[in-house]
Amino acid sequence: MRRREFLMGAMLGPSTPSVPxxxxxxxxVLVDFIGAEKASPSRYDAxxxxxIARPKLEELKSFGCVRLHECTPNYLGRDARLCARLQEAAGIEIWTNTGIYGAANRSAVPEFARQESARDLAKRYVSEWKNGIGGLKPRFIKTAVNGFPLEPLDRKLVEAAAMASLETGLPIASHTNGGGPAAEAQLEILAGLHCPAAKFIWVHAHSEKDHKFHESVARTGAWxxxxxxxxxxxxxxxxxxxWMQGRGALTQVLISQDAGWYHVGEKGGGTYRGYTYLYSGFLPLIPASYWGRLLVDNPRRAFA
Structure with missing residues (x-):
């Protein structure tokens, strides 16, 4: 990013918090909680x-956003073809993912993922990365653990993600139930496989109320x-x-909203929360000097 562009965006002030x-x-964009065995594009009208989604994305673009990571995993409503269409229509880049999501009491874990080894699952992820999904190439691995202590299935999914990351270079975004202890346990698995901590993103870290875990995970080089x-x-x-800024750890922090989305199974998709509150409501609460770090520099480093 050009520093001049960011400064111009920051100078707009809290009333128009654009961040180029x-x-x-x-x-x-879309999530379907029906379960792995029933989830299908036939359950909704694309x-x-x-x-519904296009104007939400176009509105987001007006705030300077150039890329949105669509974090819906496979078997939970991932629709790369839809994302590819929206990307072209709205003029904003949309990244999709590969991987298996092990939270939500395993509802999005297909039977094959319960039976196959971590190595077999990693091969599936690598294949999607090589061949693409519905016109898009996955740019990160999305996984999840259901809680702490980690169960064997949790450990296998994290191992598969680490193996695939080592082969592809993709970062791992892990939805983490179980707070800081579960995040640290996943980092131990990565270390055992010689996968760099910098490839690990502790998703939903705000659910952990003890800041000591936030700092300790950041000190490993993880996100x-x-x-x-x-x-x-x-x-x-x-x-x-x-708090992280005060500990000199803002360089390892990512922020987002977990917003959207079209709720499959609800009339009209239910309530679709847009993507702009972070700009209009949250950024004015923190110094403008943080904006470029959190929304430009750190994401580009984490997902390089």
Whole structure:
């Protein structure tokens, strides 16, 4: 990014908090919680989703955002073809993912993932990276653990993600139930496989209320993601950001909203929360000097 462009965006002030070249690293367009065995594009009207999502993305673009990471994993409603269409129509880059999501009491874990080895699952992820999905190439690995202590299936999914990361260079975004202890346990698995901590993103780190874990994970070189930013959570997220800045660890922090999305199974897709509160409501709560670090520099490093 050109530093001059960012300074011009920052000078607009809290009333128009545009951040040129910014990236939202954890959002959703569509999610289906029906379960791995039933999830299918036949359960929704892609044209309806397109009509609803497109203006939300176009609005986001007006705030300077150039890329959105669509974090819906396979078997939970991932639709790369839809994302490819929206990317072209809205003029904003959309990244999709590969991997298996092990949270939500395993509802999005297909039977083959329970039976196959970590190496076999890693081969599946690498194949999607090589061959693409619905016109898009996955740019990160999305996985999840269901809690702490990690169960054998949790460990296998993390091992598969680490193996695939070593072969592809893709970062691992791990939805982490179980807070700091679960994040540290995953980092131990990565270390055992010689996968760099810098490839690990602790998703939903804001759910951990003890800041000592935020700092300790950041010190390993891993990424601490405070997503879920909304009007009701803004003060806690501000505290998380300021605390990390005070410890000299803001260089390892990512922020996003976990917003959207079209809820498959609900009439009209339910309530679709847009993607702009982070700009209009949250950024004015923190110094403008943080904006470029959190929304431009750190995302580009974490997902390089």
């Amino acid at each position: 070249n910014s990236i939202l690293i954890h959002e959703h 044209e309806e989703v397109f009509r 601490v993601e405070f997503d879920g930013i909304s009007e009701s959570s803004a003060e806690w997220h501000r505290e998380c950001v300021e």
